[in-house]
Amino acid sequence: MQLAMQVILQSLNSFSEPGAPSLQENCQKIRKVFIFAVQIFMQKMRRHFPARTSFFFRAVLLIPFFFFAYGFTGVVCAQENVNLVPANDSVISGKEHKEKKAEGFNAGDMIMEHVVDNHEWHILEAGHFTLSIPLPVILYYNGKLYTFCSSRFHNEEHSYLGFSLPAEGPAKGKIVRTLAAPGDPRVYDFSITKTVLAILISAALMLFIFISVARAYARNRNQAPKGMQSMLEPIIIFIRDDIAKSSIGEKKYEKYMPYLLTIFFFIFLNNVLGLIPIFPGGANVTGNIAVTMVMAVFTFILTTVNGNKHYWVDIVNTPGVPWWLKLPLPLMPIVEIIGLITKPFVLMVRLFANITAGHIIALGFISLIFIFGAMNAALGYGVSVVSVAFMIFMNLLELLVAFIQAYVFTLLSALYFGLATIEPEHH
Amino acid sequence: MELITPGLGLIFWMTLVFLALLFLLKKFAWIPILKALKDREDAITDALLSADKAKEEMKQLQFSNEQLLAEAKNERDNILNDARKIKEKIIEEARVKAGEEAGRITASALENIRNEKMAALTELKNEVGQLSLDIAKKILQRELADPKKQEEFARQLLDEIKLN
Numbered sequence: 001m002q003l004a005m006q007v008i009l010q011s012l013n014s015f016s017e018p019g020a021p022s023l024q025e026n027c028q029k030i031r032k033v034f035i036f037a038v039q040i041f042m043q044k045m046r047r048h049f050p051a052r053t054s055f056f057f058r059a060v061l062l063i064p065f066f067f068f069a070y071g072f073t074g075v076v077c078a079q080e081n082v083n084l085v086p087a088n089d090s091v092i093s094g095k096e097h098k099e100k101k102a103e104g105f106n107a108g109d110m111i112m113e114h115v116v117d118n119h120e121w122h123i124l125e126a127g128h129f130t131l132s133i134p135l136p137v138i139l140y141y142n143g144k145l146y147t148f149c150s151s152r153f154h155n156e157e158h159s160y161l162g163f164s165l166p167a168e169g170p171a172k173g174k175i176v177r178t179l180a181a182p183g184d185p186r187v188y189d190f191s192i193t194k195t196v197l198a199i200l201i202s203a204a205l206m207l208f209i210f211i212s213v214a215r216a217y218a219r220n221r222n223q224a225p226k227g228m229q230s231m232l233e234p235i236i237i238f239i240r241d242d243i244a245k246s247s248i249g250e251k252k253y254e255k256y257m258p259y260l261l262t263i264f265f266f267i268f269l270n271n272v273l274g275l276i277p278i279f280p281g282g283a284n285v286t287g288n289i290a291v292t293m294v295m296a297v298f299t300f301i302l303t304t305v306n307g308n309k310h311y312w313v314d315i316v317n318t319p320g321v322p323w324w325l326k327l328p329l330p331l332m333p334i335v336e337i338i339g340l341i342t343k344p345f346v347l348m349v350r351l352f353a354n355i356t357a358g359h360i361i362a363l364g365f366i367s368l369i370f371i372f373g374a375m376n377a378a379l380g381y382g383v384s385v386v387s388v389a390f391m392i393f394m395n396l397l398e399l400l401v402a403f404i405q406a407y408v409f410t411l412l413s414a415l416y417f418g419l420a421t422i423e424p425e426h427h
Numbered sequence: 428m429e430l431i432t433p434g435l436g437l438i439f440w441m442t443l444v445f446l447a448l449l450f451l452l453k454k455f456a457w458i459p460i461l462k463a464l465k466d467r468e469d470a471i472t473d474a475l476l477s478a479d480k481a482k483e484e485m486k487q488l489q490f491s492n493e494q495l496l497a498e499a500k501n502e503r504d505n506i507l508n509d510a511r512k513i514k515e516k517i518i519e520e521a522r523v524k525a526g527e528e529a530g531r532i533t534a535s536a537l538e539n540i541r542n543e544k545m546a547a548l549t550e551l552k553n554e555v556g557q558l559s560l561d562i563a564k565k566i567l568q569r570e571l572a573d574p575k576k577q578e579e580f581a582r583q584l585l586d587e588i589k590l591n
Contacts, residue, residue, distance in 0.1 A: 116429050117437060138436075173429055190436040199441060203448045210456035217463035222470045236460060257461055258453035266448070290433035294441040356430065 105374055107367035115284050115359050116173060118194045119150040119165060123279055133279075135197060139163060139175060140188035150191070163187065195291065198283030202269050210265070239264055239410060247414035248421065256417050259302060263295055264410040271355060271402030275395055286405070287355030289348065296348035299413040304340075307420040315340070343416055347409060354405050358398040365391045 124131040134151035141163075152160035157178070158167055164178040175189050192200075209228065216229045225233045244253040244260055270291075273281040285291055315336040317326065325332045365387045373380025571577040 112430065117434060188435060190439055192440070193434075193437065195437055196440040196444075199444050203444050206448060207451055207456075210452055210460070214456040214459040214463075217460050221463065222467045233464070237464065240461070240464075254461075258457040259449065261457050262445075262449045262452050266445070288433075288437065289431055290437035291441050293433050294438055294445060298445070352431075 105367070105370045107364065107371060110367060111360055111363040114363055115287065115356055117288060118173065119153070119175070119191055121194045121197065121279070121283075133197075135194065136192045137175065138190040138192065140190060141177075142185050194283050195285055195288050198270070198273065198280075198285045199291070201280055202266065202273060202285065206262075206265055206269060235264075236261065243407075243411050243414045247411065247418040249418060252421050253414075256302070256414065259298070260410050260414055263298075263413060264406050267295070267351065267409055268402060268406035271406060272399070274355060274359065275398055275402065284356065284359050286351055287359055289352045292348040292352040295351075295409070296344035299347060299416060300340075300344035302413075303343075303416045303420045306417060308423075310422065310424040311420045343412075347412055351405050351409055354401055358394070358401055362391060362394050362398070365394065 119137060120135055121133040122130075123133065134149050137146070137148055137150050137152075139146040146161060146163070148160060150165070153165040158165050159178045162178050163175050165175050166172055175187055175191070177184055177187060209232075213229050213232055216226065220226065224230075239260055240253070240257060243264075244257055247253075248256055267286050270285040274284055274286065276282055316333050318332045318336060321332050369380055369384045369387050372383040567580075571580060
C-alpha cells in the first residue's frame with residue numbers, strides 16, 4: 001500500500017518537473033481510458049433511459065459537471081494564488097512565512113493536506129486572513145471526556161488543555177498529549193472532523209432528497225415520475241434490475257435493496273460532492289480509508305451473516321479440488337478464508353485509491369502552476385492555461401469515476417451477497 | 428502514513444451515521460419507493476394485459492361484425508334476386524292476362540258490332556219497306572183514283588204475276 005502511494009507521489013513529482021515526458025504519455029493513456037469509459041457508460045445508460053429523454057438527461061447531468069469543473073479550477077487557483085503571493089513576498093515577515101519561503105512550494109505537502117482529514121474546514125486564505133470553519137473536538141483520555149472547539153489550538157504552541165495538534169512533524173494533524181511520557185494512556189479522538197461533518201451533511205442531503213422522492217411516489221401513485229423523481233428513478237431501477245436482480249437473483253434480492261441503494265447513493269453523492277471545491281463539498285470522504293473500510297466491513301458482515309450452508313461447505317470443503325489440498329494440510333480452506341477477507345479489503349482499497357488518486361491528480365495540476373510560477377511569473381500564467389484545461393478534463397473524468405466507482409462497489413457487494421446465498425445446483 | 432491509516436473517531440462516526448442513514452432511508456425512503464415502483468409496474472402490466480385482451484375482443488367482434496355484414500349482403504342479394512324474378516313473373520303474367528282480356532274485349536266488341544249492324548240493317552229494311560209501301564200507297568191512291576186506271580193497273584199486276 002505504501003508502495004502504491006509512493007508510485008502515485010513519484011508520478012506527481014515527475015509531473016512537476018518541467019518537460020517530463022510522462023505527462024504526454026499519461027495524457028494519451030488517460031484519453032484512451034476516458035473514451036473507452038464514456039463508450040461503456042453511454043451503452044449502459046442508453047438501455048436505461050428512454051431515447052427521448054436520454055439526451056436531455058445527459059445534458060442536465062453535464063451542465064453541473066462543467067460548472068463544477070470550471071468552478072473548481074477557478075476557485076482553487078484563486079485560493080492558492082492569494083496564498084502563495086505573500087509566501088514569495090520578502091516584505092511580509094513572520095515565523096511561518098519565513099519557514100515557507102525557505103522551503104519553497106511543496107506540492108506533496110499541499111496535496112496531502114487537502115486529501116487527508118482535518119480538524120477544521122479550511123475555506124479561504126488571503127494573506128493574514130484565513131477563513132475556516134472550526135469544528136468540535138471530542139477527546140477521550142484517561143477515562144475523561146474533553147470537548148472544545150478546534151480553534152483553541154490556534155496559538156503559538158498549537159496546544160490546549162495539555163493536548164496539542166502539531167502543524168509539523170510525525171504527529172502532524174493528530175491530537176496528542178503535549179508532554180507525552182512513554183507510559184501515558186492513548187488519546188482517543190472522536191472529533192467531528194471535516195470528513196465527519198461532510199458525512200453528516202451528505203447523510204442529511206440524502207435523507208432530504210430520498211424522503212421527498214418517496215413522498216412524491218406516495219403523492220402521484222401509479223403516475224409518471226416528475227422532477228427529482230424522474231432523475232433518480234432510472235438509477236434506482238438500474239440498481240434493482242441490473243445490479244441486485246442479476247447478481248442476487250429474483251427471489252432474494254429484495255432484502256438487500258435498501259443496503260445496495262444506500263451505499264450506491266452514499267458513494268456517488270460523496271464522490272460528486274468531493275469534486276465541488278467550495279464549502280459543502282470538497283471533503284475527500286470516499287477517498288478516506290476509514291469511510292471505505294466501514295462500508296466494506298458492512299458488506300463483509302452482510303455476506304457472512306447471510307451465507308448459507310452451501311457457501312460455508314464450499315469454503316471448508318471446496319468441491320472439485322484434489323483431497324491432498326485439503327486433508328493433511330488445509331491449503332484450500334486457508335486460501336478460501338483469505339479470499340473472504342480479500343474481497344472486502346479490495347472493495348475498501350479500490351474506492352479509496354480511485355477517489356484519492358483523482359483528488360491528487362487534480363491538485364497536482366494546480367501545483368504545476370505554482371511550481372512554474374515560482375520560477376517565473378509569466379511561465380506560471382502560461383502553465384495555468386494548460387493546467388486549467390487539464391483540470392476541466394480531469395474533473396469530467398472524475399465525474400465518470402464517481403459513477404463507476406459507486407457502481408462497482410455496489411455491484412461487487414451484490415455479487416458477494418449473491419455468492420453467499422446461491423442455492424446448490426442439483427445434478 | 429496518515430492517508431492509509433483509518434482513524435478511530437472517523438470509523439466510529441461513519442458506522443454510527445451510516446447505520447442511522449441506512450435505517451432511516453430504509454424505513455422512510457427505500458421501502459416506499461420500491462413498493463411504489465413495483466405497484467406501478469404491476470399496474471402497467473395489468474393495464475397492458477387488459478388492453479391486449481380488449482384488442483383481441485375487438486378483433487373478434489370486428490370479425491363477427493364482418494361476417495354478419497357479409498351474411499346480410501348475401502341475404503340482400505338473394506332478396507333482390509327473388510324480387511326481380513317475382514317482378515318479371517308478375518309483369519309476364521300481367522301481359523298475358525292483358526292480352527287475353529284485350530282479345531276477349533275485341534271479340535265481344537266485334538260481336539256487338541255485328542249484332543248492331545244486323546239490327547240496324549233489319550230496321551233499315553223495315554223502314555225502307557214501310558217507306559216504299561207508303562210511297563206506293565200514295566202513288567196508288569193518286570193513280571187509282573179513276574176506276575178505269577184501277578182496272579188497268581190490276582190487269583197489269585196480274586200480267587206481271589203471270590209472267591213470273
